[in-house]
Amino acid sequence: MQADKAEDDAAALDAQARAWLRRLRSGAATERDAREFKAWCARSPAHRRTLARAEQAWRAIGQAQACYEEMFPEGRGQAAALLRRQAPVESRRRFLRGAAVAGAAAALAAVTLRPPLHLWPSLQDMAADHRTATGEQARLALAGNLELLLNTQTSIDIARGAGPAGGDRILLIDGEVALRRQPGAGQVEIVAGGGRIVPGDGAVEVRRAGTRYCVTCTAGEARLAHASGTMALRQRERVWYDRQGVGPAGAVDLEVASAWQHGQLLFRAVPLREAVDEINRYRRGRVMVSNQELASRRLSGQFRIADLDEAIRQIQQIYHAQVTRLPGGFVILG
Template sequence: MERDKPDQSEEEGFVHPDAAMDAALSWLFTLQAEPNDRQLRTAFEAWRQADAANARAFATVAEAWELPEMDMVAGEVALRAGHVALDRKPVAIDGGRRKRKVWSRAVLAAAAAILIAVCVQQYPALMLRWQADYITATGMRDEIMLPDGSRMILNTASAVALDFEGGRRAVSLLGGEAFFDVVPDPARPFTVAAAFSSVEVKGTAFSVRTETDHDVVVLERGHVDVTRPAAPGEKVALEPGESVTATNTRLSAVEKMDTATALAWLNGRVIFRDRPFGEVLQEIGRYHSPPVIVANTRLRQVRINGNYRLEDPERAIRSLATAAGASVTRLPGGILILR
């Protein structure tokens, strides 16, 4: 099957106005990330030879890649792909690399496009690093003692900013999930602000998880008040074993929650009871950096029960696939395909 350009994630990022150049940029980054993938190279050659415009576009971006300034970009490409080595790899076209003493306008424009493409994709992560006081990588957890003696545990791919100046006890959850075991202090409320919610406590233990379109607050013990910054007068009070979901428009009804299941990640586990395969896979996928692709849509509705360790998410995904009657194919870079 002929491929016009490498597959991209749902967050497409920078798109070049010229379709051939946009595809060429995508191929450049893909080949840098997986230089030894023969199947990928075959697909690339089929795309390049399918149209003269494709060949010209890739020749231009390959030449731009040889600019000395591209060393920095090569590092970013490798970092995004999860590679340790940051060396820039030349892209051979029709027998080798070409050198020019004077760079053409087209080549310089392509170099600018490469820089923009990488910067656009890196911008959210860079902004998170600049804002965060603490941040965890995918698959990692971290326990932090806060200045007031409270305990905070960050889950996978999470980030927070702290404000404990002038007697304040405030945490901003910038992404991911965090658990808080708060030291009681009636005179100084402890607040956690996420994308769609704000939680205020005097002393208690609870978790907050923020997603692209909602936050979830789970109370283990004590008492918390949850509000929405967009409507401060709207408030929900939680008791132990309860949770609430906040969106841009509303707070949900309070739900009963099995905290041993909801907070199993604190013990390095994830527990599911009668959940659709698709939901379970999405949850475990939070701890697995490379993409997991489900090639059989039937799998998504299979109901799953299980208790999986998170220290080896690939093994958990393979166990999950076995329980659902699926096979697993592992591609270079750790990409898993489930059929």
């Protein structure tokens, strides 16, 4: 009887996890859904394990898609045409159809797990211990005289006591964090992709940008541990890395790099396309540049994160750009 109940409970959790996947990939998920999803994940470790199994299933579908595309590089369009033909071998027809379905499902899964343009949170984001939405920032006081600042569009998990010397371990899922460690504070580490960042007395900023990560030492010193080696960083040094390796450390303008901690964005002769990418991290909606010549122009200025439409107004005035405003905060610069 107990075994039957355990099986029923597991089946119920599986069904709930699949239902959450369907709801969150529907395109109609709301902030209320996000709150309820996070609460569901927090009910028990079994809930989180079930979600992890569901995500593994989606990844398996993605592998099936990759296999299919390797075998049939002519693309999904031609494969779909093949499906409409009466193939003489029924087994091959079934394989093609199954592969096409797997490819479509994998595409949906990819959009759900890593949404395009940050237009909605990913599953990992919504299940995170702490998360900030577009334009939001949050400050956390950790144990042991440590202070953590979450930038916009940031999600993290915190494992208490899992770091060095029994300190906290912070997992950066997405976005950017700034950590300040006072003298005599407890140990702490930040895990971001394939890197582990251990700050000394001082402060660091760690940011994810797609598949790459950036570590900036803003005060004191820090250490980056990576499979390819360990690197020491001092104040005003920055390094980029990914799963494959670590780039060279370079000097950075801290006034520009850390302006976000003071509610500002500071640009110094930055190509407009790059400035717009940065603005989009903080502003609801989306700003797009349709004119390549305009995109290559350089922008200088200091803008309040709370009013980034002022940056759009300045671009319009300085470059005589045409501004088209659409519902939902979308702006086209041309």
